[in-house]
Amino acid sequence: MKFSELSLNDQVLDALEAMRFEECTPIQEKSIPIILEGRDLIAVAQTGTGKTAAYLLPILNKLSEGGHPEDAINCIVMSPTRELAQQIDQQMEGFSYFMPVSSVAVYGGNDGILFEQQKKGLTLGADVVIATPGRLIAHLSLGYVDLSRVSYFILDEADRMLDMGFFDDIMQIVKHLPKERQTIMFSATMPAKIQQLANTILHDPAEVKLAVSRPADKIIQAAYVCYENQKLGIIRSLFDEQTPERVIIFASSKLKVKEVAKALKLMKLNVGEMHSDLEQAQREEVMHEFKAGRVNILVATDIVARGIDIDDIRLVINYDVPHDSEDYVHRIGRTARANNDGVALTFVNEKEQGRFKQIENFLEKEIYKIALPEELGEAPEYSPRNNDGKNRRNARGKGNGRKNNKSGSNEQKRGNASKRKNGNASEKN
Structure with a gap:
């Protein structure tokens, strides 16, 4: 109309x-x-x-x-x-x-x-x-x-x-x-x-x-399954030969934003950061520099996932897997706007595989997994259920439980699920 x-x-x-x-x-x-x-x-x-x-x-x-x-x-x-x-x-x-x-x-x-x-x-x-x-x-x-x-x-x-x-x-x-x-x-x-x-x-x-929207078809979505300590190496590999232009990297907390921005600056990349610890004047200056093209990469919390209108973002990177599917849609929706194409990459470590699988289920499709650069070594297998179980055993401490131990009441299992849920909530906060 x-x-x-x-x-x-x-x-x-x-x-x-x-x-x-x-x-x-x-x-x-x-x-x-x-x-x-x-x-x-x-x-x-x-x-x-x-x-x-x-x-x-x-x-x-x-x-x-x-x-x-x-x-x-x-x-x-x-x-x-x-x-x-x-x-x-x-x-x-x-x-x-x-x-x-x-x-x-x-x-x-x-x-x-x-x-x-x-x-x-x-x-x-x-x-x-x-x-x-x-x-x-x-x-x-x-x-x-x-x-x-x-x-x-x-x-x-x-x-x-x-x-x-x-x-x-x-x-x-x-x-x-x-x-x-x-x-x-x-x-x-x-x-x-x-x-x-x-x-x-x-x-x-x-x-x-309006029906809960899926990401625009123009967005090319892909993921790297990796260990946490390989994530910076992936970024180095991505930007090694070509200077990045109009990139937003989303991280889960302001502390992570600061760490990632510092590491990227050491790689001689042109980086700005956006989080709630910045004064208003600083945030406006960073956003102005990014919009003007004088800052190529913006590392940010979800504070910019909604409501910031920048039409020509070329690449969105989820340094951490978002906590829910709607956050994922909001984040990657920063790219492929105003009839432009765009790419969204997500880095998925072992502990994040369960959350990423939930996002795939929401999207009703499997997101393509890119092989890690050879110099970064082996990647973990993408096996969300197995990795969830592995993480639960590790959370109880080394030596507790056996791989083939199938005992345990339903109450214990529900208790473990509750602990995982609470743990995820704590991580989110």
Whole structure:
């Protein structure tokens, strides 16, 4: 469907034409008419499906038609991270180019000038406020922010906000909002806690659920089965003859990101790192350098797996196997965007084979395994069940149990499974 077939006014359509937006994505086609009707909405759609435009366009359509107070905050868009808030703000600028609609992005940082700019926008009544929960509450606590005339309240990546512990913050913000408002939630997944939040803050919502997407067919997926100490050697081999360009390497923790980035710098590779220990100014600088091509490789935690819009990523490397299939889809979805091709490689050590097999089961296909470079030596066999059992024996300590010992009650087996589950959860945290 084309945008011109939707009930959008000429100002919105002019902006879309200037930005060369013609065809709706499925989430836009289904969501925009509902939002234009004024109904509350909960939409389940993954990053990269065009969800930002799915809520910004109908809201801008409503605001540009008038009837809203000029000196008030009319819409709040909540974002889990500064990076996503900045991206939404950039799209807001493009979409509202032909409209008399003002906006301000409100997110954390140590810049006092930035805080004052945000304060000015909030007190003068910007039409649209794009905010992270913590920073908006900081402004609210100082007493100069009036949310009593907000008409539209939007939660983007609601599941991620709850994962980051923002439930109480969101509910605190909701207390400042009028009961008569339109509330819109976008989430990549629909766990019970999202349903609970929806039941609390939405009124008779319409639901739009896109099928859980698989990675784009254009993404070439492959894996290296290896020992943990062979992973850096694989990277050295990959980049030995050709200078890497537009590569994101995902690691499971900020400590691992720091270790990998340090090792790659010793290989004389042009590397930046992105994790939560960096100050806001540092993160913005790293992302700017990466987008500009002055940094070739970005080593990052999942903080950039969602919501960062970089179209020409050539290669994504999962240095560690993601903890679940959705994280895998989000990570490798950074490549093969905007009609580009892309490659996604995953390094799978012995302990990670079970998780990787679950991802293969989710994708309903076996991911091609690339042979290790000869200089790295032998690779472990890809045998997820056997390796899981091996890891369980090792976890009990050397000398405990025999290979052929088949005894043990069902209760013991369930206990071992519980220990594994808890161990995985601890590792994830």
